[in-house]
Amino acid sequence: xxxxxxxxxxxxxxxxxxxxxxxxxxxxxxxxxxxxxxxxxxxxxxxxxxxxxxxxxxxxxxxxxxxxxxxxxxxxxxxxxxxxxxxxxxxxxxxxxxxxxxxxxxxxxxxxxxxxxxxxxxxxxxxxxxxxxxxxxxxxxxxxxxxxxxxxxxxxxxxxxxxxxxxxxxxxxxxxxxxxxxxxxxxxxxxxxxxxxxxxxxxxxxxxxxxxxxxxxxxxxxxxxxxxxxxxxxxxxxxxxxxxxxxxxxxxxxxxxxxxxxxxxxxxxxxxxxxxxxxxxxxxxxxxxxxxxxxxxxxxxxxxxxxxxxxxxxxxxxxxxxxxxxxxxxxxxxxxxxxxxxxxxxxxxxxxxxxxxxxxxxxxxxxxxxxx
Ligand code: MG
Numbered sequence: 001x002x003x004x005x006x007x008x009x010x011x012x013x014x015x016x017x018x019x020x021x022x023x024x025x026x027x028x029x030x031x032x033x034x035x036x037x038x039x040x041x042x043x044x045x046x047x048x049x050x051x052x053x054x055x056x057x058x059x060x061x062x063x064x065x066x067x068x069x070x071x072x073x074x075x076x077x078x079x080x081x082x083x084x085x086x087x088x089x090x091x092x093x094x095x096x097x098x099x100x101x102x103x104x105x106x107x108x109x110x111x112x113x114x115x116x117x118x119x120x121x122x123x124x125x126x127x128x129x130x131x132x133x134x135x136x137x138x139x140x141x142x143x144x145x146x147x148x149x150x151x152x153x154x155x156x157x158x159x160x161x162x163x164x165x166x167x168x169x170x171x172x173x174x175x176x177x178x179x180x181x182x183x184x185x186x187x188x189x190x191x192x193x194x195x196x197x198x199x200x201x202x203x204x205x206x207x208x209x210x211x212x213x214x215x216x217x218x219x220x221x222x223x224x225x226x227x228x229x230x231x232x233x234x235x236x237x238x239x240x241x242x243x244x245x246x247x248x249x250x251x252x253x254x255x256x257x258x259x260x261x262x263x264x265x266x267x268x269x270x271x272x273x274x275x276x277x278x279x280x281x282x283x284x285x286x287x288x289x290x291x292x293x294x295x296x297x298x299x300x301x302x303x304x305x306x307x308x309x310x311x312x313x314x315x316x317x318x319x320x321x322x323x324x325x326x327x328x329x330x331x332x333x334x335x336x337x338x339x340x341x342x343x344x345x346x347x348x349x350x351x352x353x354x355x356x357x358x359x360x361x362x363x364x365x366x367x368x369x370x371x372x
Contacts, residue, residue, distance in 0.1 A: 002076035006038040007068045011060050011364035012356055014326050021144040023170025023201035031056025035105040037113055039076050045113025049105040049274045062102040064366045066090050072368050079110045083280045095253040100277040107278025112346040121348055123341035126311035132338040133309050134163035137320040143168040147180050151187045161337025163317055164193025170201040174210055181217040197223035204233050211241035221246040221268045234265035246270055249299035257285045261292050272299040290314040303349055307341040327355050
């Protein structure tokens, strides 16, 4: 029986490996909530979530006060029932980032447990569509980085066999964004993909002007051009833009993705397994996208998303931003610019338990047990 008899909560705060700045924010830290479930047979599963520096205590509070106590005694294999019941347990706070991030930490733990019990790696358990996927790098394209360094990083990742690089846009002048892209394009040539990301910075008129400019540089997609809750605006832009529009990292439920798909408001689906509420809803979004002939290129969380993009046939590229090196002993398997999913049962992340204990945020930990 996979009856859950113990649930443990922890949170660690990880410094980013590089300074990360975009058009609207600076990425200060990675608060990382961790949930470990143990079943009656002694099998365990660990899942996680993240913030980019704020909101972690709210996620932990929701887990501790509302969600984790309701997990104890549940049959762990019933992931759909658990996900739905936990959502409804906190229904008046959903749809929203805090609820989805908390649900994701639990749902990814349940999938880790399920895969371990079955002896299967996640990429196979969830579909097994592809053995590897191409990578693109974001780590050298942040908005504060000067043009010579942008060029240098793009050349370096091209040398490693990566398919492309993402450059942040949103410098005050359109011409400055254009000059930065032109310099990179001139250096890397035509056979290397360039993606750009505005992190929701623009009003409609500016998004349209910049979209037209991006076409001159052979850009593969224009990511988060405007505030993500403006579905109608994205539909208008998508109809007028010569460059495909990418959205998803700031959407928090499958229903929000369904609105985008129905509106024809995006071309690249960037579902984030933490922000959408876990693997269970992520797969629904990916399958919905496949039915609409859209590719999925998830946001961040490369250590987990590698298994998910390989699980589905429409998983296209994986975003390279290392996240868990400080608290995991496993490393992403990257060969000739392609990412290969872990072959070990579960999520394939080998947690460094001593380091997690050392970094644990004081007061965030809690344990719930059956019968107490
Ligand atoms: Mg982005």
